[in-house]
Amino acid sequence: MISRRDFLQVSMAASALVGASGFGNWGRLAAQQSLTQDQLLQFDTFGNISLIHITDIHAQLKPIYFREPSVNLGVGGNKGHVPHITGADFRKAYGIADGSPSAYALTHDDFSSLAQGYGRVGGMDRVATVINAIRAERPDALLLDGGDTWHGSYTCHHTAGQDMVNVMNALKPDAMTFHWEFTLGSDRVNEIVEGLPFAALGQNIFDSEWDEPAELFKPYKFFERGGAKVAVIGQAFPYMPIANPGWMFPEYSFGIRDEHMQEMVDEVRAAGADLVVLLSHNGFDVDKKMASVVTGIDVILSGHTHDALPEPVLVGKTHIIASGSNGKFVSRIDLDVRDGQMMGIRHKLIPIFADVIAPDPVITKLIDEQRAPYADQLAEVVGKTDSLLYRRGNFNGTWDDLICDALLSEREADIAMSPGVRWGPSLVPGDDITREDIWNVTSMSYGAAYRSEMTGEFIKVILEDVADNIFNPDPYYQQGGDMVRIGGMGYRIDITKPQGERISEMTLLKTGEKIDASKSYVVSGWASVNEGTEGPMIWDVVEDHIRKQGTVSVTPNTSVNVVGA
Amino acid sequence: MEFSRRETLAMGLGAAVLTVLPFRVSASTEDRIAEFTGGADMADTGVTLTAPEIAENGNTVPIEVSAPGATAILVLATGNPTPGVATFNFGPLAASQAAATRIRLAGTQDVVAIAKLADGSFAKASAAVKVTIGGCGG
Numbered sequence: 125m126i127s128r129r130d131f132l133q134v135s136m137a138a139s140a141l142v143g144a145s146g147f148g149n150w151g152r153l154a155a156q157q158s159l160t161q162d163q164l165l166q167f168d169t170f171g172n173i174s175l176i177h178i179t180d181i182h183a184q185l186k187p188i189y190f191r192e193p194s195v196n197l198g199v200g201g202n203k204g205h206v207p208h209i210t211g212a213d214f215r216k217a218y219g220i221a222d223g224s225p226s227a228y229a230l231t232h233d234d235f236s237s238l239a240q241g242y243g244r245v246g247g248m249d250r251v252a253t254v255i256n257a258i259r260a261e262r263p264d265a266l267l268l269d270g271g272d273t274w275h276g277s278y279t280c281h282h283t284a285g286q287d288m289v290n291v292m293n294a295l296k297p298d299a300m301t302f303h304w305e306f307t308l309g310s311d312r313v314n315e316i317v318e319g320l321p322f323a324a325l326g327q328n329i330f331d332s333e334w335d336e337p338a339e340l341f342k343p344y345k346f347f348e349r350g351g352a353k354v355a356v357i358g359q360a361f362p363y364m365p366i367a368n369p370g371w372m373f374p375e376y377s378f379g380i381r382d383e384h385m386q387e388m389v390d391e392v393r394a395a396g397a398d399l400v401v402l403l404s405h406n407g408f409d410v411d412k413k414m415a416s417v418v419t420g421i422d423v424i425l426s427g428h429t430h431d432a433l434p435e436p437v438l439v440g441k442t443h444i445i446a447s448g449s450n451g452k453f454v455s456r457i458d459l460d461v462r463d464g465q466m467m468g469i470r471h472k473l474i475p476i477f478a479d480v481i482a483p484d485p486v487i488t489k490l491i492d493e494q495r496a497p498y499a500d501q502l503a504e505v506v507g508k509t510d511s512l513l514y515r516r517g518n519f520n521g522t523w524d525d526l527i528c529d530a531l532l533s534e535r536e537a538d539i540a541m542s543p544g545v546r547w548g549p550s551l552v553p554g555d556d557i558t559r560e561d562i563w564n565v566t567s568m569s570y571g572a573a574y575r576s577e578m579t580g581e582f583i584k585v586i587l588e589d590v591a592d593n594i595f596n597p598d599p600y601y602q603q604g605g606d607m608v609r610i611g612g613m614g615y616r617i618d619i620t621k622p623q624g625e626r627i628s629e630m631t632l633l634k635t636g637e638k639i640d641a642s643k644s645y646v647v648s649g650w651a652s653v654n655e656g657t658e659g660p661m662i663w664d665v666v667e668d669h670i671r672k673q674g675t676v677s678v679t680p681n682t683s684v685n686v687v688g689a
Numbered sequence: 690m691e692f693s694r695r696e697t698l699a700m701g702l703g704a705a706v707l708t709v710l711p712f713r714v715s716a717s718t719e720d721r722i723a724e725f726t727g728g729a730d731m732a733d734t735g736v737t738l739t740a741p742e743i744a745e746n747g748n749t750v751p752i753e754v755s756a757p758g759a760t761a762i763l764v765l766a767t768g769n770p771t772p773g774v775a776t777f778n779f780g781p782l783a784a785s786q787a788a789a790t791r792i793r794l795a796g797t798q799d800v801v802a803i804a805k806l807a808d809g810s811f812a813k814a815s816a817a818v819k820v821t822i823g824g825c826g827g
Binding site: 332335362363365366370377378379380383585586589592593596598600601603622623 | 712739741742743745746751789797817819821822
């Protein structure tokens with residue numbers, strides 16, 4: 125029997141480097157002196173197999189700021205368990221000192237101040253340096269991309285994903301699974317996937333007409349590594365046609381399909397797999413449930429919900445790894461696999477501090493080539509921000525408050541709705557807001573800002589419906605996003621109630637009146653999944669609004685009253 | 690206020706309202722079950738029902754039922770105005786007692802499959818299928 129101490133040799137990079145010395149007084153000099161690339165990459169190579177996991181990059185080629193959520197509520201059996209703890213609770217759970225690099229990377233407190241000291245994170249040229257360093261120690265390490273790669277920026281939108289395909293191909297992944305990629309439309313996805321020099325995996329990607337596995341996407345792929353047979357099974361985002369516009373990829377059907385997952389695990393085990401790895405875009409809580417339902421998976425590389433966890437979570441015999449988003453982290457997992465069994469694991473969540481990790485010059489040049497045709501557009505300064513602009517959080521973030529303000533004023537609406545997506549980097553106070561920054565939080569293939577009349581009753585139906593996609597106690601009924609962000613209206617939500625009873629006290633903020641179920645209100649929003657949605661593009665609406673403001677200030681949003689957390 | 694029809698046509702909302710009302714159960718479900726089983730007890734194992742947790746399209750939801758050794762399987766959509774979906778009968782020469790079809794669901798509800806086994810006993814399985822207007826993914 126292997127004890128947890130021996131088995132989980134886990135460390136968060138540099139977590140012990142900096143002692144507690146309070147918030148808010150971190151000078152850039154102190155921060156940078158205390159961190160080195162060698163410290164971030166330090167890892168005693170272990171066992172015979174290495175996995176490198178990166179996921180949910182959302183087309184962030186260049187370094188960015190990314191503030192983690194302050195509100196990330198778990199329900200049912202997941203209440204109070206990672207990843208549903210934030211801030212001081214998170215730091216306490218993992219022994220992270222206040223003000224330390226790990227505190228900056230993994231929690232939200234004092235973000236603007238710590239950002240001054242530690243600087244930006246991510247950048248695919250920095251990621252390349254980390255991958256190269258791991259490969260120098262383990263040349264046949266498997267690089268696995270969890271998807272949400274070909275979406276999320278100005279250049280990605282204008283090249284229909286080609287910028288990301290070019291850069292990722294240069295990093296030489298071994299396999300990938302999918303989500304937002306499909307919002308490029310099935311023709312474009314098929315075109316790219318047919319030319320991919322690595323495996324495109326998804327055991328749950330089915331042909332919608334025949335309800336049979338789609339031919340283009342294989343359920344799994346075998347790799348021979350360290351004298352062992354490694355099976356990597358793919359799991360695409362299960363609810364793509366529901367959370368995203370299904371009409372853009374009508375040939376495909378998804379779903380969780382855990383019975384089929386079990387069949388695939390049994391099939392690869394029967395074919396001699398010594399190690400079974402699931403490259404998943406399920407979202408963390410769905411992966412936890414799947415690990416308890418499907419037997420025989422050794423490691424789940426979890427994506428979609430953008431959680432970054434410094435230790436694996438063990439469910440039964442399955443280790444679940446969460447590697448963050450937006451290029452901010454890379455996970456390295458070394459495994460000892462012998463005689464058809466996983467005997468040990470060593471894991472490190474490596475934060476990509478952009479000022480500490482040297483960029484790989486080959487990839488820097490490649491990134492610059494992708495951006496060059498759009499350089500003027502990207503760099504144009506639209507305005508400036510006095511406030512920290514961030515998106516993550518279950519109910520609101522300042523970016524979406526600003527976007528909702530833009531919709532209310534530019535579209536002359538009573539109420540604004542912004543989708544509860546989790547992608548989009550942050551800006552710190554004093555930053556210029558460039559066109560690129562606006563596109564980083566808005567770009568998509570269905571970005572029309574609609575303007576519509578809705579009754580109070582229907583607005584409640586929408587809120588109840590979205591709330592159940594987050595707070596249904598059974599993770600298999602969750603879609604992995606956050607609550608739709610509301611401008612111009614306040615409400616109370618009891619997350620412990622069933623669908624239909626969670627939302628109450630809906631109030632129109634401009635008059636203070638209660639929302640009338642039978643009255644119609646003018647609602648403006650964006651990212652409707654319905655075909656034929658009309659309106660100006662959201663990035664233009666937001667740009668017009670910011671231009672008029674010059675410098676934007678976002679006051680804290682107190683219009684959502686959360687109960688039952 | 691300027692408000693053109695073009696701009697108001699944003700989401701196909703009208704039709705969606707009914708489909709997202711909370712969990713539906715139709716009264717005639719119990720009658721159909723009693724009719725099929727004659728009021729007999731139903732075992733929890735013996736029939737497998739495979740259905741998506743959330744329907745991609747409530748108008749055409751793929752389901753599968755199988756019950757080794759069954760002579761008939763009744764499928765009910767318990768929240769539809771008319772719950773009866775299908776009864777699959779299997780003769781003695783049937784190679785397997787399984788069937789797949791697509792059903793229409795009026796909203797979030799349980800789909801139920803009841804198998805009549807060769808020895809005359811019954812088995813039941815149910816699956817909650819959510820019909821949602823969808824929204825926003827990570």
